[in-house]
Amino acid sequence: AQKITQTQPGMFVQEKEAVTLDCTYDTSDPSYGLFWYKQPSSGEMIFLIYQGSYDQQNATEGRYSLNFQKARKSANLVISASQLGDSAMYFCAMREGLLGGGSYIPTFGRGTSLIVHP
Amino acid sequence: DTAVSQTPKYLVTQMGNDKSIKCEQNLGHDTMYWYKQDSKKFLKIMFSYNNKELIINETVPNRFSPKSPDKAHLNLHINSLELGDSAVYFCASSQAGDNEQFFGPGTRLTVL
Numbered sequence: 001a002q003k004i005t006q007t008q009p010g011m012f013v014q015e016k017e018a019v020t021l022d023c024t025y026d027t028s029d030p031s032y033g034l035f036w037y038k039q040p041s042s043g044e045m046i047f048l049i050y051q052g053s054y055d056q057q058n059a060t061e062g063r064y065s066l067n068f069q070k071a072r073k074s075a076n077l078v079i080s081a082s083q084l085g086d087s088a089m090y091f092c093a094m095r096e097g098l099l100g101g102g103s104y105i106p107t108f109g110r111g112t113s114l115i116v117h118p
Numbered sequence: 119d120t121a122v123s124q125t126p127k128y129l130v131t132q133m134g135n136d137k138s139i140k141c142e143q144n145l146g147h148d149t150m151y152w153y154k155q156d157s158k159k160f161l162k163i164m165f166s167y168n169n170k171e172l173i174i175n176e177t178v179p180n181r182f183s184p185k186s187p188d189k190a191h192l193n194l195h196i197n198s199l200e201l202g203d204s205a206v207y208f209c210a211s212s213q214a215g216d217n218e219q220f221f222g223p224g225t226r227l228t229v230l
Binding site: 044 | 158159160161162163166206208210212217218219220221223224
């Protein structure tokens with residue numbers, strides 16, 4: 001079974017509108033973390049936001065917020081007031097537990113391509 | 119200052135050749151990673167090094183070998199290159215206890 005599922009291969013949004021990118025995950029580990037990364041057409045991977053499994057509040061970073069619904073095992077990314085520069089691939093990722101030394105192995109979803117229209 | 123750098127950015131080579139991709143981070147992080155991103159954009163971790171010890175080794179072919187001369191470098195050596203090795207390879211680093219991984223710009227490997 002896939003650990004990270006992103007069901008939307010492509011999304012379109014009008015500039016200045018909000019958009020939600022879906023992500024569901026599967027884990028039996030009580031301690032885990034969820035990430036979102038952005039990959040523009042230039043190819044670099046940009047960290048956006050992180051949510052820990054024990055965090056009580058949804059994570060927010062500027063125009064990005066993570067809608068964390070633990071019981072449903074979903075960690076959707078909400079981008080408010082979309083900008084043309086938000087057009088990119090967006091990856092949801094999860095780490096389960098921590099390895100020795102505090103490092104971790106992330107598992108990535110297959111990504112959602114977001115296109116922002118003017 | 120570049121946080122995580124990779125060289126070369128592009129690598130075109132023939133099947134059967136041996137090649138290396140270098141990665142350096144100047145963030146003082148103690149863990150470095152190598153990822154492979156295929157043509158469908160699927161990103162999969164290959165290796166991780168923590169304090170110069172290999173702590174993760176996914177089921178990648180043994181033609182791939184990571185080499186870490188020091189904490190700031192994690193190079194990827196690939197022997198007997200195959201067509202299926204064509205992909206973008208990303209290096210990344212993180213600090214134990216931190217949640218963010220910093221990625222390098224990627225190396226696009228094309229095997230002809």
